[in-house]
Amino acid sequence: MLRSYGEVAMRVARLAGTLRAMGLKPGERVAIVAYNSPDYLEILYAIWHAGFAAVPANAKLHGAE
Numbered sequence: 001m002l003r004s005y006g007e008v009a010m011r012v013a014r015l016a017g018t019l020r021a022m023g024l025k026p027g028e029r030v031a032i033v034a035y036n037s038p039d040y041l042e043i044l045y046a047i048w049h050a051g052f053a054a055v056p057a058n059a060k061l062h063g064a065e
Contacts, residue, residue, distance in 0.1 A: 001038075008042060015046030026051035033057045 003011070019030065030052045034040050047054040 003038075008045075011042050012045045012049050015042060016050035019046060019050045019052065024050070024052060027053065029053045029055045031055045031057055 024030065030047045032040065032043055032047070032054060034043065044054050044056070
């Protein structure tokens with residue numbers, strides 16, 4: 001689904017608000033375990049927008065790694 005820049009900005013702001021509402025404090029780390037997709041970028045930008053540090057994890061890593 002294609003989204004305009006404005007739509008992406010609104011979704012990012014909502015996701016950032018949700019992360020803040022979960023009780024996270026600025027500077028805390030948030031892990032992302034997901035496949036590459038447009039949603040991944042929105043989550044990444046939301047984490048940064050909320051003032052958190054993103055910790056991307058490769059979804060294909062094995063538990064032993």
